Amino acid sequence: MNDTLSVYLSGANAFGDFAREWQTRMGENFALAPFSPATVAGFGARSQGFRLRDVMFNRFESAASLRTTGPRVGADDHVRLWIVHRGLWRLGEPGGGTEHTAPAGRLLVQTGKLSHFAAAPHSTVQVLVLPAAEIRSERGRTASGSVDSAEVRLLTAHATTVRRMLDGLGPAGVDAARDTLAELARAVVRGGLDDTEPRLSPALAQAARDLADRRLTEPALSPAALARELNVSVRTLQRAFASEGQSLSSYIRDRRLDEARRALITPHRRMTITEIAARWQFADSGHFARAFRNRYDQTPSDYVASAAPRT
Template sequence: MNSTISVDLSGAHAFRDFAQEWRARMGETFALASYSRATVGSFRARSRGFRLRDVMFNRFESAAALRTTGPRAGADDHVRLWIVHRGTWRFAEPGGAEHTVPAGRFLTQTGHLSHFATTPGHTVQVLVLPAAEILRGEGTAASGPADSPEVRLLTAHATMVSRVLDGLGPAGIDAARETLLELARAALRGGLDDVEPRLAPALAQAARDLADRRLTDPALSPAALARKLNVSVRTLQRAFASEGQSPGAYIRDRRLEEARRALTAPHRRMTVSEIAARWQFADSGHFARAFRSRYGRTPSEYAALAASGTDAAQLKM
C-alpha cells in the first residue's frame, strides 16, 4: 500500500475528519492511538506525509497541545524517529520510562508507547520504519541534533518522496524506500556512506534547501554547503551532476531569480545596485551580464518592461 496524505483542518469536526483521512490513507499498520477529550475538542492541525509499503512519514503541525490516553492496539515491530522542530514532545513507555524531546532534537523509540503529549504550537516530523531493517543489532535508543547532516538528508529525501510518490513506478518506489532506510540508519549511526549512488537525490535536495535559506549570505558556496552536510565537495558535485546541474549554478540561478523578483516588486525601493549587492553579485556590471544571459535583458530594461505591464511570460523569454 502506497499513499499520500495532505490535510489542513480546524473546526468542530476537525479531529473526526483527520482520523477518517488517516485511516483511509495509512491503514491499520499505522493506526492512530486514542486521544484525550481535550485534544479532540481543540484539534487544529496540518498533516503532510505518506505511506510507502512498511514505512510512514508525516510532518505534523498543531497550534493546540496533543495528548493520547493510551497506546494503539496491535503488535509493534517498528522504530519511530521523532524530529522536533517546535515545541516539546514527551513520550512514556510501558513500565514508566519517559523521554522528553525539545525543539532541535530527535529521538528514536521502539516497541509500544503508553502515551505521548506535546506542548501547544508544535511541529514534528515522524518516520516509522521496520525495526528489523533499521536496528540490525545496534542499540534501540538514539538521540541527537535535528540539524545534523544525516537528519537533514533524511528529511529532505522524505519530503521529496511525499511530493512525487503518486507518480512513481515500482522501481522508483523500491529506490525511494531503500534510500529512506539507508538514511535513517545513517542518522542513528551519525554517519553515512557518501558514495552510495541512491543518496545523490537526497543530498542534492538537502543542499538546495540549505542554499535557499542562505542566498543573501556572502559565505554561501558549494564548499560551505559540503561542510554543512559533512561530505566532500566532489561528492556534492556528483549529486548535482546526476540532475544535470552544478551546486554553483544552482546558487547563481536562485540568486538571479530572487533578484528578478525584487526588480518587479510593487513599490520597489531598492536600486539596481542595491539589489545586486543584496543577492551577492560582485558589482552592477557583473549582475547586468549575468541577468542578461539568463533573461535576455538588462535589469533596468526588465524592470521598465515589467512596470509597463508586459506579460510575465514574455519577460522570462
C-alpha cells in the same frame, strides 16, 4: 500499498475527520493511538505525509496541546524517528514511568509499539516509521540526538521529495524511494552517512538546494560551505548535482538571479539596481547586468522598463 495524506482541520468535528482520513490513507499498520478527551475536543492540526509500502512518514503541526491515553498500539517491530522542529514533544510513560522530552531541535528514536506521547500547543514534528529490521536497535530503547545534523537534513529533504513525487512513481521508483528512506534512517541512528551510496545522490542534492535557498544573501555561501554542513566532500556533492545535469555553483547563481529579478519589480521597491546586485552577492552592477542578460536576454534596466505597467 502507497498513499499520501494532506489535511488541515479545526473545529467541532476535526478529530473525527482526521481519524477517518488517517485510517483510509495510512491503514492498520500505522494506526492512531487513542487520544485524551481534552485533545479530541480541542483538536486542530495540519498533517502531510505518505505511506510507502511498509514505511510511513508524516509532518504534523498541532494547534492545541495533544495527549494520548490507553494501551500502546501498532506493531512491536517498528522503529520511530520523531524529529521535533517547534514546541515540545514528550514520549514515554507518564505518571511515574519513563518519559523522554524533546524540545525543538531534538530527535527521539524509539523502538517497539507506539508509546504514549504528548505535545505542547503549536508544536511541529516529523515522524518516520519503518520496520525494526532496517535498524539494529534494542527493543523498547529510546535515544535522543540533534536535528541539526547532515543525516537528518538529508532524511527530511528526501521525504519531502518523495511526498511530492509519489503519485508519479512506478514500482521501481517506489522501491528506490523506500530503500533510500531506510538507508537515511540508518545514517541518522548511527550518526554517519555512507557518501559512496549512489542512491543517496538525489537526497543529497535536495538537501544542498534547501540549505542554499535559505542562504542566498550570505557572501560565504559556496559548494565548499554546503559540503561542510552536509558532512560530505565537495566532490561527492558535485557528483550528486552532476547526476541531475547541473552544477551546484550554477544552481546558486540561478537562484540568486531569480530572487534579484523578483526584487527588481517589487511594488514600491526602495533598492537601486546596484543595491539589489550587492544584496544577492554579485560583485558589482556590471557583473550583475552581464549575468542577468545571459539568463533573461535583457539587462536589469530593460527588464524593469518592460515590466512597468503601461498607461
